[in-house]
Amino acid sequence: MAVKWNSIALWAGVGAVILVAVLLSTLQNLGSSGKNGPYSIGMTFRGEASTSRAFTWRYDQGEADGVLQVALSRDGLVKDQADKLSFTASREIRTGEKGKTEGVYQAEASGLSPTTGYWYRVGDAAADVWSEPASFTTGPEAGADGEVSFLHVTDSQGETEADFRLWSRTLEQAVRQFPQAAFIMHTGDLTENPEDPAAWRHFFDLARPVLSRLPLMPTTGNHDEVDNDALEYRSRFFLPDNGITSKDKGPSYSFDYGPVHMVVLNTESDLNKQRDWLKKDLAASADKPWRIVAIHRGAYGGNRYDKLEDWVKVFDEYQVDLVLQGHNHEYSRSYPLRGGKVVGNGDDPVRERTGTVYVTPNTAGPKFNDKKEDLFYHKVHFQNKKQMFGGVTVAGKTLTYEAYDVDGRLLDRFVLEH
Numbered sequence: 214m215a216v217k218w219n220s221i222a223l224w225a226g227v228g229a230v231i232l233v234a235v236l237l238s239t240l241q242n243l244g245s246s247g248k249n250g251p252y253s254i255g256m257t258f259r260g261e262a263s264t265s266r267a268f269t270w271r272y273d274q275g276e277a278d279g280v281l282q283v284a285l286s287r288d289g290l291v292k293d294q295a296d297k298l299s300f301t302a303s304r305e306i307r308t309g310e311k312g313k314t315e316g317v318y319q320a321e322a323s324g325l326s327p328t329t330g331y332w333y334r335v336g337d338a339a340a341d342v343w344s345e346p347a348s349f350t351t352g353p354e355a356g357a358d359g360e361v362s363f364l365h366v367t368d369s370q371g372e373t374e375a376d377f378r379l380w381s382r383t384l385e386q387a388v389r390q391f392p393q394a395a396f397i398m399h400t401g402d403l404t405e406n407p408e409d410p411a412a413w414r415h416f417f418d419l420a421r422p423v424l425s426r427l428p429l430m431p432t433t434g435n436h437d438e439v440d441n442d443a444l445e446y447r448s449r450f451f452l453p454d455n456g457i458t459s460k461d462k463g464p465s466y467s468f469d470y471g472p473v474h475m476v477v478l479n480t481e482s483d484l485n486k487q488r489d490w491l492k493k494d495l496a497a498s499a500d501k502p503w504r505i506v507a508i509h510r511g512a513y514g515g516n517r518y519d520k521l522e523d524w525v526k527v528f529d530e531y532q533v534d535l536v537l538q539g540h541n542h543e544y545s546r547s548y549p550l551r552g553g554k555v556v557g558n559g560d561d562p563v564r565e566r567t568g569t570v571y572v573t574p575n576t577a578g579p580k581f582n583d584k585k586e587d588l589f590y591h592k593v594h595f596q597n598k599k600q601m602f603g604g605v606t607v608a609g610k611t612l613t614y615e616a617y618d619v620d621g622r623l624l625d626r627f628v629l630e631h
């Protein structure tokens with residue numbers, strides 16, 4: 214009997230030691246993250262997608278210094294504490310919810326290795342207050358031509374927490390459908406009112422399970438830049454600054470991810486300046502296998518059609534493959550278009566860059582417009598009154614766009630081939 218009790222005591226002791234070790238390791242990885250820590254955390258590309266990652270966040274204690282910590286990850290945890298990298302954030306004070314001040318922080322991790330998993334957290338090192346740790350994977354080496362997938366969503370445009378639950382549900386379905394997606398293209402109108410910090414917090418925090426690991430690359434919409442002012446929207450994203458420089462208005466920028474060259478334009482202001490920049494950007498990326506443009510208002514049929522005609526001429530001249538759009542809150546996909554006309558028979562697949570396809574994946578938010586009139590360029594056009602998303606997959610000489618509703622139903626699919 215004595216032997217049996219000794220053995221029970223021994224195993225209980227071993228169990229307690231293991232429990233304490235697990236708790237200590239968890240605490241070490243978590244820090245004291247939680248409720249009062251950083252919020253509205255946005256992750257973006259700024260430098261090379263293969264070797265860097267940029268972050269913006271807000272924090273109530275705006276006088277505190279901000280730090281981004283990054284480390285090689287193993288199963289979502291820090292692989293080796295000794296290799297943890299720290300990057301100091303820039304800091305600015307703005308007015309947050311209920312008129313309280315808050316800090317706006319921006320930091321970029323650089324010098325990372327391509328196609329590698331990293332653990333990260335952001336926060337206040339002095340007070341040991343951190344975001345929940347999360348992980349991201351860097352992009353492929355520049356020039357690599359392996360398969361790449363990304364998501365296309367638009368017009369989340371919410372006001373309330375309930376509105377942004379529709380947005381987060383759409384993103385969660387999107388990553389179920391495309392678990393391999395590497396980033397998210399948002400084609401504008403992220404919130405209804407960019408001056409409402411609570412809406413931004415819902416935008417980021419309710420979708421945190423997805424946005425913590427996938428960069429979201431935004432496009433300026435008419436609800437993001439109002440009267441030539443996009444300061445609030447701009448302060449939420451740390452973006453490439455290779456486009457038109459204007460510190461108040463929505464940005465234009467471009468970036469590469471594997472074989473994809475992505476150009477993001479702002480339909481709300483400085484259209485002529487952006488046309489000139491677009492020409493230079495597309496001329497400099499002529500060797501990139503796939504060239505895709507993101508804009509908010511539709512180039513065809515939008516209420517700025519006449520003003521965007523100049524951009525369309527550039528898309529035609531440089532044979533842009535695909536234009537991702539928003540604004541109309543309905544699903545529309547164009548025939549391949551060139552010079553304002555449908556080219557070829559318009560059937561799939563579109564071969565050899567004969568035309569550019571324009572696609573608007575309804576909305577990822579609460580508002581649906583009545584379906585607009587069918588026009589000559591519409592190949593597919595409907596209003597299903599369901600949140601939707603697109604998944605784009607580029608594999609060698611083929612690009613596939615698949616449009617799903619929030620319940621996972623495939624509603625449209627098209628292929629471009631080079």
Ligand SMILES: [Fe+2]
Pocket residue numbers: 368370401402434436540541542
């Ligand atoms: Fe919108």
